[in-house]
Amino acid sequence: MAFFKDAAELYECIGGFFKEAAKDPDMGPKIRESKLIITFEYSAPDSRITVDAKNPAAPGDFFTIITGPTDLTPDVRMSMSADIAHRFWFGKVNLVQALAKGEMKAQGPIPSILKLLPAIKPAYELYPEYLKKIGKADKLI
Amino acid sequence: MLPEYFDFYCRTRIVAGPGLAAGFGNELGRLGGSRAFIVTDRVVRDLGLLDPVVRSLAVGGLDVVGTFDDIPPNSGFGVVMQGVEACRTAGGDILIAIGGGSVLDTAKGMNIVLCLGGDIADYQGFGLINEPLRPLVAVPTTAGTGSEVTAYAVIRDDATRSKQSLVSPYLAADLAVLDPELTLGLPPALTASTGMDALTHAVEAYLSTNSKPISDGLALHACRIIARWLPAAVSSGDDLEARYQMLTASCVAGMAFSAAMVGCVHALAHALGGLFHVPHGLANALLLAGGMEYNLPAVEERLADLAAAFGVGPTGERSRDAAAAIRFVRELVARVGLPSCLREAGVPEDGLEEAAETACIDAAIYTNPREATPEELLEVLRKAF
Numbered sequence: 001m002a003f004f005k006d007a008a009e010l011y012e013c014i015g016g017f018f019k020e021a022a023k024d025p026d027m028g029p030k031i032r033e034s035k036l037i038i039t040f041e042y043s044a045p046d047s048r049i050t051v052d053a054k055n056p057a058a059p060g061d062f063f064t065i066i067t068g069p070t071d072l073t074p075d076v077r078m079s080m081s082a083d084i085a086h087r088f089w090f091g092k093v094n095l096v097q098a099l100a101k102g103e104m105k106a107q108g109p110i111p112s113i114l115k116l117l118p119a120i121k122p123a124y125e126l127y128p129e130y131l132k133k134i135g136k137a138d139k140l141i
Numbered sequence: 142m143l144p145e146y147f148d149f150y151c152r153t154r155i156v157a158g159p160g161l162a163a164g165f166g167n168e169l170g171r172l173g174g175s176r177a178f179i180v181t182d183r184v185v186r187d188l189g190l191l192d193p194v195v196r197s198l199a200v201g202g203l204d205v206v207g208t209f210d211d212i213p214p215n216s217g218f219g220v221v222m223q224g225v226e227a228c229r230t231a232g233g234d235i236l237i238a239i240g241g242g243s244v245l246d247t248a249k250g251m252n253i254v255l256c257l258g259g260d261i262a263d264y265q266g267f268g269l270i271n272e273p274l275r276p277l278v279a280v281p282t283t284a285g286t287g288s289e290v291t292a293y294a295v296i297r298d299d300a301t302r303s304k305q306s307l308v309s310p311y312l313a314a315d316l317a318v319l320d321p322e323l324t325l326g327l328p329p330a331l332t333a334s335t336g337m338d339a340l341t342h343a344v345e346a347y348l349s350t351n352s353k354p355i356s357d358g359l360a361l362h363a364c365r366i367i368a369r370w371l372p373a374a375v376s377s378g379d380d381l382e383a384r385y386q387m388l389t390a391s392c393v394a395g396m397a398f399s400a401a402m403v404g405c406v407h408a409l410a411h412a413l414g415g416l417f418h419v420p421h422g423l424a425n426a427l428l429l430a431g432g433m434e435y436n437l438p439a440v441e442e443r444l445a446d447l448a449a450a451f452g453v454g455p456t457g458e459r460s461r462d463a464a465a466a467i468r469f470v471r472e473l474v475a476r477v478g479l480p481s482c483l484r485e486a487g488v489p490e491d492g493l494e495e496a497a498e499t500a501c502i503d504a505a506i507y508t509n510p511r512e513a514t515p516e517e518l519l520e521v522l523r524k525a526f
Contacts, residue, residue, distance in 0.1 A: 079268075094145075096350075096351050096402070096507060096508060097145075097146055097351075099268060100148055101146070101148070102268055102271075105266070105267060105268035106266040106268065107263075107266040107269055108265060108266055109265050109298075109301075110306060110504045111303060111305075111503060111504070112502070114502045114503075114506070
């Protein structure tokens with residue numbers, strides 16, 4: 001069974017977590033520094049989250065999170081199922097294997113993507129905590 | 142340890158033998174296409190290496206409709222797009238790439254755009270090319286890159302001065318023609334640096350975090366061949382057997398690293414190539430021993446295996462074997478007459494820091510057995526300087 005029953009639930013969990021990360025003093029500045037617009041395209045359920053670290057963000061945020069469609073043109077586009085995305089934020093996806101298996105696709109300059117990996121490492125611990133905080137402990141894996 | 146998963150793929154038919162460049166016409170019928178477009182460089186053309194290939198194309202019933210030979214070492218996105226334009230104008234429907242790694246990778250890049258449209262820069266990433274492209278025949282004239290069988294094209298992005306990897310199983314050639322006679326004229330320095338490139342592919346594939354049983358076997362076999370035959374290919378350029386062995390080893394190492402990927406040595410070599418135009422094989426040669434030494438704490442056992450493949454082990458003591466493998470590579474670089482340090486290769490000392498930073502975000506670094514920091518890579522560069 002899929003982790004998320006619909007796009008709204010995915011936006012609440014992953015989208016909400018991204019919005020927390022936008023305020024995080026560890027991850028936020030490094031992602032801001034990338035000056036990238038990254039779109040995550042998810043399937044099952046079909047959904048889309050865009051991280052905008054290029055345009056000015058709201059006060060207190062290092063970058064902007066947009067759930068759903070947007071007119072922004074991404075520098076990097078990552079495509080995967082929502083389940084893979086959920087497992088990824090637990091640190092349970094081997095990126096090389098996922099790419100080899102076709103479970104993930106990445107479009108855009110690979111160095112820009114790789115540069116972000118160390119920056120998002122703290123997320124693997126913070127995502128489960130966030131899910132517990134919003135009452136979604138049933139999503140823990 | 143039981144692996145969770147591994148995969149291996151090689152779509153290329155490989156034919157090999159002395160004189161085969163003039164005799165592979167009967168292989169062409171099954172590929173499709175009738176209008177051959179040749180991708181090469183001026184050196185290959187001036188050496189007359191196209192002539193036997195053109196004879197094969199005629200036997201295979203193909204018309205040569207055009208040639209693109211304006212390809213420099215460390216080819217870039219702009220060159221790829223020029224080649225695309227030339228091929229479109231000529232109406233080519235099968236690509237024949239004859240040359241070293243830069244030529245072969247340019248042809249791969251052209252093939253993407255010719256089939257899928259757009260600009261070559263649009264295809265940076267993973268999993269973006271999921272359908273067969275038009276037929277590609279690769280005829281390597283150096284024994285080093287193994288590009289004829291790999292799923293990669295490494296091409297310079299002129300705008301960012303960085304090497305970019307394009308990745309898809311469909312990038313590998315449909316047919317690879319390994320004719321050692323085409324490599325007989327390679328000068329010793331180029332034979333040495335391209336041979337060390339092949340060795341680096343094999344070693345890094347074996348040490349990679351993405352290594353797998355099939356690539357392991359290929360990598361170790363390539364190490365055995367190169368350790369035995371590279372010195373002869375360098376010192377006796379007309380030794381056809383040595384040339385044959387090296388061309389085979391390059392191809393075998395190509396299959397290994399296409400599946401397993403590489404590591405910090407390649408990441409650093411890509412950075413030095415992108416920033417300072419250091420030839421890829423030479424950069425690999427100068428950094429390989431240092432990269433192995435850097436990775437020693439994570440892969441001592443695997444380094445010890447390499448000692449056996451190189452013929453300098455086993456002694457029964459793992460740490461001694463690992464050290465012997467590193468020493469062997471260092472001595473091999475000297476034995477084949479390559480420069481001994483990056484300074485001699487024209488790398489500016491004040492550029493090392495930028496190279497280390499660039500290497501840290503190169504795709505190759507992701508499968509290095511140690512998670513490298515810019516500071517650690519800078520140290521590897523300083524030791525090689």
